Amino acid sequence: MSVLEGGKPCTDCGVLVEGTALYFGGAGARQAVTADLDLRGAKFVEYWARIGSEDNMTMCHRPTCRREGVLLDYSVDGGVSWTLLHEMDYLKYVSVRRDYIVLPEGALTNATRLRWWQPFTISSGLATPSLERAQWAIDNILVGGGCGQLSPHAHGDSLYFNGCKMRQAVTKPLDLTRASKIMFVLQIGSVAQTDSCNIALDQADTVDRAVLLQYTVNNGVSWHVIAQHQPKDFIKAQRVSYNIPLEARVKGVMLRWWQPRHEGAGHDQWALDHVEVVLTRKQNYMMNFARQTGMRNYYSRKRRALQQQRRA
Incomplete structure (x- = not known):
């Protein structure tokens, strides 16, 4: 604030x-x-x-x-x-x-x-x-709302990342002992290259502006990469699915989506939606972004400012 x-x-x-x-x-x-x-x-x-x-x-x-x-x-x-x-x-x-x-x-x-x-x-x-x-x-x-609704892969409002500092979404500790896959919809920038949703594809460091999917089993002390998502492959919304590593199929696992590099507010925006963890017994649960269930989100300058104020 x-x-x-x-x-x-x-x-x-x-x-x-x-x-x-x-x-x-x-x-x-x-x-x-x-x-x-x-x-x-x-x-x-x-x-x-x-x-x-x-x-x-x-x-x-x-x-x-x-x-x-x-x-x-x-x-x-x-x-x-x-x-x-x-x-x-x-x-x-x-x-x-x-x-x-x-x-x-x-x-x-x-x-x-x-x-x-x-x-x-x-x-x-x-x-x-x-x-x-x-x-x-x-x-x-x-x-x-800056990167739209990611149609036709998702619906409703998506998590939109446009902050000037760290951009990440981190889950609460999850019990993944019976989990098999993680699925979600991701978009980085857009074909239209609007002010609110763009990505510089012609820069030498564009690969550094990827969005990483990672997990931790020690409360964030160390993170392990499950997948990297390059901007050139996600200027249109894509639904992806990954097998959860065996090392991550335990209790107390946290997942995060993190963009290591960006040019600040107004640049290199991305959006995330429809996250689903699929369990081995054909059960699943959804992380409802509208209510922010199970997520700690850092995706706008205002939200980040609020986090900083709380630590003051």
């Missing part, structure tokens, strides 16, 4: 998805504002949120009126003016909710910032700092 006021990473409003969330309980301004993002080609913003709590915890007490709600705005002029995207109704967020907001055309610029904020208490016509407002929290913010 570019601006964080009245908030900190903690679990004072409980766990929204996993681990800590950005919690807002300060007496003054309570807001989280992103840096200017390139949203050209983006389709949606998604996050999990809570305002107060059902059990009325001291550090996360139940809201009582509309002015304790939280607003999501966007600005395309550096924060001079803001346009409302969504109002989080104070009555509906005492339990954790996932919001999926379709971005309007006016927000799809190369310098759009997003803001989650809670209005001040108004007393005698003046905005007054107050600790009495219901506390709130947000988690797992993502902006997606």
Whole structure:
């Protein structure tokens, strides 16, 4: 986040998805504002949120009126003016909710910032700092849709990687003792070479911009390559399938998709969808990207900024 006021990473409003969330309980301004993002080609913003709590915890007490709600705005002029995207109704967020907001055309610029904020208490016509407002929290913010839906191999929204730092998706520890194959759909750049989904195929280091599928059996201390995916082979979405190595057919295995090299935001984007682990007894389970089940995702500048803020 570019601006964080009245908030900190903690679990004072409980766990929204996993681990800590950005919690807002300060007496003054309570807001989280992103840096200017390139949203050209983006389709949606998604996050999990809570305002107060059902059990009325001291550090996360139940809201009582509309002015304790939280607003999501966007600005395309550096924060001079803001346009409302969504109002989080104070009555509906005492339990954790996932919001999926379709971005309007006016927000799809190369310098759009997003803001989650809670209005001040108004007393005698003046905005007054107050600790009495219901506390709130947000988690797992993502902006997606830049590389499309990977049709006809997949459907719905895909994991889209356009960040300026590390680009990877890592599973939670999995039990692969009965697993036989890993299957998924991958696209790197696009034939159309759009601003939101392109890859430099004529560079000498293009092979370094491949996406690797790896596994670890020691919680990420060391990673082993299952497959490499070269950009020239994946400018159109491809569905692939690999046998899971015998060494990986144990409990506590983590899988990751990782791009070692890229030129930063606006370049060398890729998308991942429809991941499936096939079990030996013809059973399978899906990793549902819409709900981010079992995944820790790092795929946009905003999400990465949020991760950095949590470690601060």
